[in-house]
Amino acid sequence: MPHATDSCLHPQLRINSYGHYLRNRFGCRVSKVNVDAGFTCPNRDGSKGSGGCIYCNNSSFSPKDTRSIIPLEEQMEHGMAYHRIRLGSQKFIVYFQKYTNTYASVDLLAGLYRRALAHPDVIGISVGTRPDSLTDEALELLTAIAQDKYVCLELGLQSMDDGILTRINRGHTLEDFVATARRSAGRNFDICAHLIYGFPGETAEEFLKSAELIASLPIDSVKLHQLHAVDGTELARMYRRGEFVPLTLAEYVAVAADFLERLPARVTVQRLYGSAPLGIRVAPQWGLKNNQMWFAVLNELRRRGTWQGSKL
Secondary structure, three states, X not given: OOOOOOOOOOOOOOOOEHHHHHHHHHOOXXXXXEEOOOOOOOOOOOOOOOOOOOOOOHHHHOOOOOOOOOOHHHHHHHHHHHHHHHHOOOEEEEEEOOOOOOOOOHHHHHHHHHHHHOOOOEEEEEEEEOOOOOOHHHHHHHHHHOOOOEEEEEEEEEOOOHHHHHHOOOOOOHHHHHHHHHHOOOOOOEEEEEEEEOOOOOOHHHXXXXXXXXXXXXXXXXXXXXXXXXXXXXXXXXXXXXXXOOXXXXXXXXXXXXXXXXXXXXXXXXXXXXXXXXXXXXXXXXXXXXXXXXXXHHHHHHHHOOOOOOOO
């Protein structure tokens, strides 16, 4: 079992679960509600590149009621109703998820964020963005909001290998991420790092260095998932050409557990897997539901008798 000093770890889950953290912080069940505010990305519109990341098809993680043509408030209501019924959630964090959600004028950002926060059951916002797309003005806006609302800044790193970042058409560098994480620190909001395991040419040893990177930076939480191909992406075309060989479930579970063992207990874990609708999922096809994926990793820690941070 986790040591007594690792008090932030859930005793059964053996990790510092983000859901557990939110419940302890706010005293009730809190869920994130995805919205599409109509943003794009600098590696889609030509300012950094075109085509986007080779794995990116936002339909793979977007509920049908989150489309930019639907008013923001209506998207929120759909999401909140779903989580109230499914999980009994009482309060909500509005997650600006699709594409790069600081890639606009600060006036437009302020209007969107304030509209989300106007709902009485919304305690805060989570803003997904790229480390090369956060202006000083946007950072100050988030800092101001964090004075009385919960804010989580979600920075997509995906890989700490600049060669991989180039090959996946990411359009930013590791140094961009490190610099943005450091300039975002100390502002009374959480910083979440996104990582993917399974890029072509990547070894487990190389990926596990990501845990050391997270430990060295002011990162509060992580999202980890396997690389998977969905229709409409270059990665799916690579798979069909035999240029992308996806991980097996056993390979992913083993490395995800290795990663957690090296991750400081102070860092909350928001995600341990990626999912996509069956209709567009290409590979891998592991045949597990979301909660089964989550527990596949946690049960591996239990089998080993280890926990988050146990190898530090």
